[in-house]
Every structure is written in C-alpha cells, then in structure tokens.
Amino acid sequence: MVRTADTVLDNLAAAQIAAIKQATWDVLPKCQEFLRSLIQIDTTNPPGSNYPECAKLIGDTLCELGYAVQYVEVPSDQLGALAPMGQGLPRVNVIGRHSGTQAGTGKTLHVNGHFDVVPIGVSENWKYPPFGGEVHNGRMYGRGTADMKGGIAAQIFAVEALRKAGLKLRGNIEQSAVVDEETTGIHNAGMGFLVDNGYIRADKIDAIVITEPLNTTNVCCGHRGTIWGTITFRGRLSHGSMPGLGVNALHHACSFVQLATTTISPKLALLGDDNVIPPAARVPSLAFTVLKAGENINSIPDVAVVSFDRRLVPGETLAGARQQIFDVLESMKQTPGFEELNYEYKEDYHTEATWVDPNLPISRIFRDAIKVVTGQEAGIVSSPGSDDQRFPVHSLTPPIESTIVYGPGCISEAHIADESIDIEKELRVGMEVMALAFASFLGVESQQAAARL
Ligand SMILES: [Zn+2]
DSSP, X not given: OOOOOOSHHHHSOHHHHHHHHHHHHHHHHHHHHHHHHHHTSOOBTTTTTTHHHHHHHHHHHHHHTTOEEEEEEOOHHHHHHHOTTSTTOOOEEEEEEXXXXXXXXXXXXXXXXXXXXXXXXXXXXXXXXXTTOXXXXXXXXXXXXXXXXXXXXXXHHHHHHHHHTTOOBSSEEEEEEESOSTTOOSSOXXXXXXXXXTSSOTTTOSEEEEOOOSOTTEEEEEEOEEEEEEEEEEOBOEETTOGGGSBOHHHHHHHHHHHHHHHHHHHHHTOOOTTBSSGGGXXXXXXXXXXXXXXXXXXXXXXXXXXXXXXXXXXXXXXXHHHHHHHHHHHHHTSTTOTTOOEEEEEEEEEOOEEOOTTSHHHHHHHHHHHHHHSSOOEEEEESSOOTTHIIIIISSSOOOOEEEOOSSOXXXXXXXXXXXXXXXXXXXXXXXXXXXXXXXXXXXXXXXXXXX
16 A cells, blocks of 8 residues: 655655745735735625625735636626525635646645625624724734635745745645635535536545634534524414414414424434534534514414524434424324424525545645644544535535645634634644645655755
8 A cells, every 4th residue: 555645744854844934934924914905805795795806806916926817706697596695796706726846747735715704793892993904912803814814815825935935836736715605505606606617626626625714723624514494384364363263373383393392402412523613512403593473463373484503413414304304293293283284394505514534635634734833633623514615525526525624713703703813823823734734735846945944
C-alpha cells in the first residue's frame, strides 16, 4: 500500500514551516484590510443585498493575486425557484482558479466560503457599527467577521502567505465565494448552483475545504440533518356555539403536537452524537415552532397549520424521521374522535445528516497542521446546523467525500450582536493552519525560501 504523505512534516521542511508562519504575520495587515472592506459591504440575507459589489471586491482581489476569475450569476428566470426570499435581487458567485506548477497532473483543492450574512437584529443591541469592521482590543467587530467573511479573507491570504514565503504550489487551488448559504434551500443560488451546474465536479476536484467558523482548533467533518416541515390540518367550519357540527382543525393540530412530542422526543433523547458542538446540540430534536389557526372567536376553525424543526444526527435518515411523523398521524386516525383527521404534509427544507471520514487525507493534513500551529490535538467535530458541505457530499454524482470544514472564528460568535473575530489568535492562526495544510495537500515546488532564511 502506498503511504499517503498526510502530515505537514512529510511535506514541508522545518525552515519552510517557519517561513510560512512569518509570512502569515507579513500578510496579516492586508488580510485584515480586505476583511474590513468585506464587512463594510452589507450583504444581509434575506434579501441578499449588494451581492454584485461583494463578489466584485472578492473577484478583483483574486485577480490582483494572479487568479483567473469567473463570475457565476444565476439567470433571472431561475431566481424565483432558487432564491425565493431574494426579492429578485441578483445572485452572483465568484470563482478564482490558480494553476500549480504541475497543473495537468497535480491535485486540485477547492476552498469555499459564503459571503452572505444574517440580519443584524436590533441595531441598538450593537456596541460597534455592524458594518464598520472596527478593531478594538485586537478583535474586529461586524456582521460576518466570524460567519464567515473572516474565513474568506483567511482562505485567500493563506495562499498569498505561501507565495510570500517563496513557495510555489504544485497542485491547483480554486477559491469560490458564494451567496445564500444562510437561507439554505434544497437547491440554492450559491454552492448548490455551482454543484448543480458542473462548476464543482468530482473528476476535477480532489478535495473541498469550506471555511465556516468552527474554531481554529477543530476539523469539522459533518453537520446534523434537518427537516423543516409544515402540516396543514383541514377540518370543517361551524358556529362556535355548535362545535359538534364542525371538525376542529385547531384541536387536531394541538393533539398532534402533544402526541408527537410525547412519543417521538423520548426516542430522540436516547440518541446522540458526541462530535456535535456545542454540547446542547448533541441530541437530535423535534421542535414545533409555528402554529396558525382560527380567524374569529366564534367559529370552529377549518384549517390549522403547524410547522416543525427536526434535527437529525448521523445514523438517522430523513426517511426514518418522516416515518415517525406519519406514524403519529396514522395512529391518530385510528383513535376515536379523530376519524375525520385530514392533513397535508410538506417540507420547506431538508438535508440528510452529513459525516465524512475524519481519516481522509485532507482531514488528517488539517488535523496535523492544527497540531503544528497550536500545539493542540485537533478536535473532530460536527456542526449543529447544516451548511454547504451537504451539496458536494449529497447532491453531487459522484460525490466529493473529501469535503471538510475548517475556518477561523468561533462558532459562538455566529449570528450574535457584536459578532467579532480575534485578528491574531483566530484570523492569523486560521490562515497559518490553512497555509500549511494547502501546501501539504498540493505539494510545493522549491526549497528556495528555506535556503534564503
Ligand atoms: Zn456560515
């Protein structure tokens, strides 16, 4: 068996490692300035503001750094289907490709981040301007600093650090920055669009790294599965003074919520995935989140709508989770008083749980790079929510199993007020881990930098 060179020390000399570390300090001011410019473009999603401007800033930067840049815009006639919350605003993704010295035979690594951000919430709850990119006590503040414009800045300047260190990559590196991660979608206008339209293919790409913020010392190999479902119960109107003449849809909905909660949730409590961070997300869950019924106080409601948020751990399947819901509904039908139970089931979003082998070469290299840079054993973790990893792993045929998540920034900073990232301890450290891992995975050409030191 051919041994895969999957440690940093297999691939890089000590002097090269030292040169890369120094180079991450050298490029840090530029990386920080780029991140500040990204933060200052408000890309709040929904609806997805200022995507063309943000894509252009990233594309221009990649172009300056020697990449061949391609913009991938979703055709306007597909916006309704792929970006239903997008109010018709343009969806522009950007890809930069950089050929290595062994372009034809070398490996290709694709690095990806999303540049849409979630809404800021109540602006008075922010101490610092949400689109300012101000730095205080070594942390940059603003929406997207952690989730995940910081990751995009780090992935681009990690490669720049390698160049500064005098190293040439043998393999090819591709950088993509995409839209609409935050609004999910079974298909979407961002990573989903790149996968569905052949921009990301298993025969062209050996591994993908998505730079979501899962902390600088963790390699994230998966995410939990999700179903966002809605059940519409249909009954029959009658006067509120004569409920026996109607069929009360609200009563059906509430009985269903009670029965599903008491029968399904105890089963879920027995399952768990210790890799999920934070620990509060380790157990799969079923939460009823929306109930709409009734229009006036003196009529029996003929329709009631219940929505739920189901999170799955690896080992569970979407089919199994759906069956649990259907079993409850069917058992109700057999129960006296519910003979006229009538429902429609629909899903707004679903994704299977994702988990890739932590011993894949790309994972082992990142784990080793974390050890070299931080001195700590890397955590192997799973993300509590879903992310764009699902597209190359589940939507693509054949899939790209070698898709992992590694990025600077702390997951606890994502989506909060005064979101921030530590410039040196997170942004720079993440950049150094990435630079070592990219160089180890793709190979480097020369020892010149080492010789120069
Ligand atoms: Zn994110």
